[in-house]
Amino acid sequence: MKYIVILGDGMADYPLAAYDHKTPLQLAHKPYIDQLVKSSETGMVQTIPEGYPPGSDVANMSVLGYEPEIFYTGRSPLEAVSLGVDLREKDIAFRCNLVTLSLEENYGDKTMLDYSAGEITSAEAALLIQEISKEIGTEEFHFYPGISYRHLMVWINGAWEFDLTPPHDISDRVIGSYLPKGAGSDVLTRMMIKSEEILKNHPVNQKRKELGLQPATSIWLWGLGKKPNFTPFVNKYGLEGSVICAVDLIKGLGICAGLNTPHVDGATGGVHTDFLAKAEAALAELKAGKDFIYLHVEAPDEAGHQGNAQEKIGAIEKIDELVVGRLLRGLEEMKEDYRLLILPDHPTPISIKTHTAEPVPFLIYDSRRNVSSGINRYTEEEISAQGNFVKSGPALMAKFIKGE
Numbered sequence: 001m002k003y004i005v006i007l008g009d010g011m012a013d014y015p016l017a018a019y020d021h022k023t024p025l026q027l028a029h030k031p032y033i034d035q036l037v038k039s040s041e042t043g044m045v046q047t048i049p050e051g052y053p054p055g056s057d058v059a060n061m062s063v064l065g066y067e068p069e070i071f072y073t074g075r076s077p078l079e080a081v082s083l084g085v086d087l088r089e090k091d092i093a094f095r096c097n098l099v100t101l102s103l104e105e106n107y108g109d110k111t112m113l114d115y116s117a118g119e120i121t122s123a124e125a126a127l128l129i130q131e132i133s134k135e136i137g138t139e140e141f142h143f144y145p146g147i148s149y150r151h152l153m154v155w156i157n158g159a160w161e162f163d164l165t166p167p168h169d170i171s172d173r174v175i176g177s178y179l180p181k182g183a184g185s186d187v188l189t190r191m192m193i194k195s196e197e198i199l200k201n202h203p204v205n206q207k208r209k210e211l212g213l214q215p216a217t218s219i220w221l222w223g224l225g226k227k228p229n230f231t232p233f234v235n236k237y238g239l240e241g242s243v244i245c246a247v248d249l250i251k252g253l254g255i256c257a258g259l260n261t262p263h264v265d266g267a268t269g270g271v272h273t274d275f276l277a278k279a280e281a282a283l284a285e286l287k288a289g290k291d292f293i294y295l296h297v298e299a300p301d302e303a304g305h306q307g308n309a310q311e312k313i314g315a316i317e318k319i320d321e322l323v324v325g326r327l328l329r330g331l332e333e334m335k336e337d338y339r340l341l342i343l344p345d346h347p348t349p350i351s352i353k354t355h356t357a358e359p360v361p362f363l364i365y366d367s368r369r370n371v372s373s374g375i376n377r378y379t380e381e382e383i384s385a386q387g388n389f390v391k392s393g394p395a396l397m398a399k400f401i402k403g404e
């Protein structure tokens, strides 16, 4: 028996006024998923525990079957793990975004134009982070390049009683009131201000401007936390498995859970990521003997943050055709029984360009069973109207794997 989770990050949404009050899941042409849902178990799941911010870190941890109330210490330690950085007990990891800020003189007067610096390439970003490291890195503050705009800073024996804001939550807003808060946080603000001077005239940015791309004008520190301590997935759920993803955060979750995290060529975590490569990677892991796959696609979330309905619809259609369609063909060829769990981690509504903590629709398909769900399409409206509710990600994982 093979168990496959297909996670479309931020896929759930609100009805769009400009699209006849339909959601991207309703608007997308997704024949494979809509066929599966007709004979699946369906419901809504509350992935974000009460009182937690609706981040992809908390949400994916929950869906992967780990109670955030027990295992969550912050986003950045998970990314640090994925970069192979060995955090010690008292080290604090910070997410270090490369962002695009507007040109006002005063740092606090600037606007967050792009939390991803135009989805800057990893190669360009590595040069910029190198420069940052050279200029403001010390024995105490270490910088590590990651993927695209997502990088890491570790504060050795650092402090962490700070209030830091995710940059994707303040798109198009003036940053002044969202700068680091809490005693001693000025050291972080000073680094962000200094980074702007360092990056401003860097050749990488000059080149990007010439090409009409967003320059990476500043670092933005957030998502801090300490070293996590997970029970291995195989001990918790009895399966050896793999996480297929492009983003450090999810890869870090996989590593913490003791799952395999193969590198997928062409997967970037952006809206142009290679969907098919992920499906192929998942099939390769299954053929190599793994029984559990957690396949994560970032693209619908990115489109949500950008407020781009067409991109989001397109991302859902690509998940359907290139991920779900390909996996179904591959599983047929393998002649294995399988269970599929398809869901988002949280909604990222186009209209508000950020995550919400509301329950999301899921489907569980079992190749051995031919049940009728009474559901015709995988949409927020149809599945929530049905009234089935699962209280948490770990409860859903137990239901998916152990049939509880």
Ligand SMILES: [Zn+2]
Binding pocket: 009, 010, 055, 056, 057, 059, 301, 345, 346
């Ligand atoms: Zn997410």
